[in-house]
Amino acid sequence: MKRHYSRLWGNTLSGAAGIIYLAWHGQAELDYRHASDSAALWRTFVERETESLRAELPGVQQIWMRDDLFLCLPLSGDDAEVQEERLLELASRLKRDWEPSFRSVASSDLSPGMALHTGIAYLRDIGQRANSSWWYEGMKRALVHGQHLFATERSMKLRLFEQLTRKRMLYPVFQPIISLRDESVYGYEALSRFPANRWFAGPQQLFDFASREGMVYVLDRLARERAIESSEGLAGGQKLFINLTAQIMDDPQFTPGQTLSLLAKMGLSAHHVVFEITERSSIEDFEAAKRTLDHYRSQGFQIAIDDAGAGYSSLQSIVELQPDFIKIDRSLIRGIHADAVKGHIVHTFTEFASKMGSAIIAEGIETEEELSFIRGMGVPLAQGYHLGRPQGAIIAGQQGEKERR
Structure with a gap:
């Protein structure tokens, strides 16, 4: 009443x-x-x-x-x-x-x-x-x-999510990926950032929220667009690594048309882009994922499995998707020079990748000892604070100048 x-x-x-x-x-x-x-x-x-x-x-x-x-x-x-x-x-x-x-x-x-x-x-x-x-x-x-x-x-x-996406408040920072053969910059990984607030501590929390709310495609597309829009300075042979959540491959709106158009405006093509599929998110339907990725490969894009060794089905993802790059998770790289088990695991990944025609990228290099060890193993590519911190813009012609911090 x-x-x-x-x-x-x-x-x-x-x-x-x-x-x-x-x-x-x-x-x-x-x-x-x-x-x-x-x-x-x-x-x-x-x-x-x-x-x-x-x-x-x-x-x-x-x-x-x-x-x-x-x-x-x-x-x-x-x-x-x-x-x-x-x-x-x-x-x-x-x-x-x-x-x-x-x-x-x-x-x-x-x-x-x-x-x-x-x-x-x-x-x-x-x-x-x-x-x-x-x-x-x-x-x-x-x-x-x-x-x-x-x-x-x-x-x-x-x-806040609506404000961040409507006002396109996401912005990229770029961390260099270094060739250990000649210490040149092989490419850059685009990492999403946004203004500080009390609701989302960092990008992972923002993407997790978007996933729970069924809005991950909106956020993922914006992050991809902002990375490409800010890629001025990328040299002709360098690669731009862009993170891609596994869930959006099931989204019917996920098509390459807009990405290709945006790349063309920047004077780039699909051959400059590597999509990173994070291994922390399990892929439930490998057949569907393979069809999607094969379509992208036919456009000239390349594929990387990110966080290999830290997810739920690393070897299955690698075997099923046959990526062009395998990024070894930092948990396996941290202190690898003093941990025989980690050394054996990374060595196995390296041999496995070589037989598949994939390239290994060691993530999270933070010390000279870690760098020397993985270089001695024949790992061709690496990234981490010891090699270069994320920066606000791609510097044209930048070489692999290591940060000794």
Whole structure:
């Protein structure tokens, strides 16, 4: 039954408003649902914390439905998207601050599986004094939004993801890949970067989120385009290594037309590009992957298996896909000069690659000892901080000048 929630605001409120829903949920119900003293403890905690909020948010008020809390606050008539983002930020902050604070004072009343859920609803200006239906619908939306434990966090990530992709805020840095035969720059790996923020610690977290949300193709395409757009300075014989997630090969939109067109604008062709398929993502359908990669090979692109030795099916991926390059994961290169087992594994990869006509690239070279060891094994190509750090642009004609750091 709808209550007259608008009475909370008297006759003064008109304009937009926001609702933040907060409630404890988990595998078991809160003990305070059956203990009046514990329920009072939660309400006392909320009253104290809400009072401190009023200096920042004048007009904030509470609506209780049993032990579920709805914080209602008037909003200005500013842009709705800005106000909704403000609500998400506030809800996220309340969860981050209130959850551990209340747990510390009510630990005996909370089972380990309990967590504070938050949700929000933005109520648009209806141009008149708020009515009961307006509030009721808003509270219902906030409650539904808050059913997922990380609802506000996910919403903030989605907003940031949309902003990053819409404004094309990804940008590449280029790490040189060095020929160990003459120390020339064989090519560059394009690595995606983006402005610092508190939701995504780095590119891996951003791509993992895109994969979970079914948007990895959008991000992967943008990263590929930005890498090619910034490839000015690539010498005629050098290669541009571009990461490609295995999942997007199943995407029907993944076609080479746009890539070839963009390469042509830069005065490049498919022969300059090597697509790196990361081995950390297992490939479930090798037949489909082979068909896709064969199509790209027919266009002149080359293929590399990245992170070999660190994934779930390295040898199967190499045998099935027959890559032009095999990039040995840094976990096998780190300290290889002092680890006989790592040496044997890399030696096996090297012999295997030679028989298949593939070239080995040793990743993560950070010391002179590692470099000398893999050079002695006959590994033809390498990259790592010891050989060159990622840089903002490809420097035309750059040679393999090692960084002794």
